[in-house]
Amino acid sequence: MGPLNRKDAVSAPPTPSRYTTQQVANIVSVDKSTLLDWVRKDRIPEPRFRDRRGWRVWTEEDIAGAIKYRDRLQPAPQRPLARQPAAEKVHT
16 A cells, blocks of 8 residues: 555544644654655655644654654664773783
8 A cells, every 4th residue: 555645644633642743753853844754755654644724643653653763763872892901011
C-alpha cells in the first residue's frame, strides 16, 4: 500500500491521545519542519488522521515511529576510552 494522500486520510476528533504536528515535534525533539520533511520524503509514514481543517493528527503509534526513525539517525553515544595504567618507569 502506498502513502496516504490528504484526501485519503480519515477524519478524527482531537482526543488526549491525539497530537498536533508541533506537539509531536516537541516530543521527538526536532523542529516541526524536520518532522514534516521526514513525512514528505517518506522517511516516516503520513499520519492516518486529519482534523476538520485537514491538518495532521498524530497518534501514539505515529510518534513511536518518528522516535524510532530519529534514533536511527543519531549515532550511538561515544564512550570514553578506558585509560590504560601507565607503565612503570625502570630506573637504571
